[in-house]
Amino acid sequence: MDATPTPSAAPSDPAPAPAPGPPPFAPVRGPLFPTAPAGASRLRRIAVPAGVLAAVVGAFGYVATVDPNQPGHYPVCPLLRFTGVYCPGCGGLRSAHAFAHGDLASAFGANALAVAGYAVFAALWTVWLIREARGRPLRIAPRPVHWWAIGAVLLLFTVIRNLPFGAVLAP
Template structure:
């Protein structure tokens, strides 16, 4: 499903109006959420344009390899018949990721953080 979703975003350009809905947070507040620009980022990555992707949402670019690693680890475990983990993991890592997302969210909406907002 993930490959299909990325293939769809790669084929249907999110830069063209009318293909995808507007971010509800952006629509209601005028501020960008941590995910704003992610569809355009994935579209750029699908076309090999890493520079544009980094300019749109650096957090998404940073998280793609992390998510790919965890997905691959899960897929290998499932293929081998090994039980997959049910625990979320180390709470410090989860809270650390949460803190990174919140800081990214706040900074990209401040005047000096406009380079993070696409």
């Protein structure tokens, strides 16, 4: 007799269902930066925000010392060099240099979007520091619509600053 099963004989166990959980590309909902344990001292909780601020102050200090208006200190923007089109970051170093020296009008003239970014950073960093000092981590979970809005603002800024009527936004 033949011992092979007949085609009508199917296994009685169905395939196991996938384990429940988040979809494969779900946004991560958690602290933006690692946080100290709940019982940690206030000094330990504010160490990461203080470190981030120290890095930003160091970067601004360097740009304040090494003038981007003098040629040869920083690389040229490749998009500007090869196409003649100002990118959203063009003028950012000159803006940071002027901002570090307290010249807000020149900073705004070099890159208005960068100055707005400095303000957004300052506000978010302050909220982050206060929340960490109180033992409540900052949670930022931008949705796709937020990323699209940021991209649209960057694109709009880039297009306007490269058109004749938007020359005031060009560095």
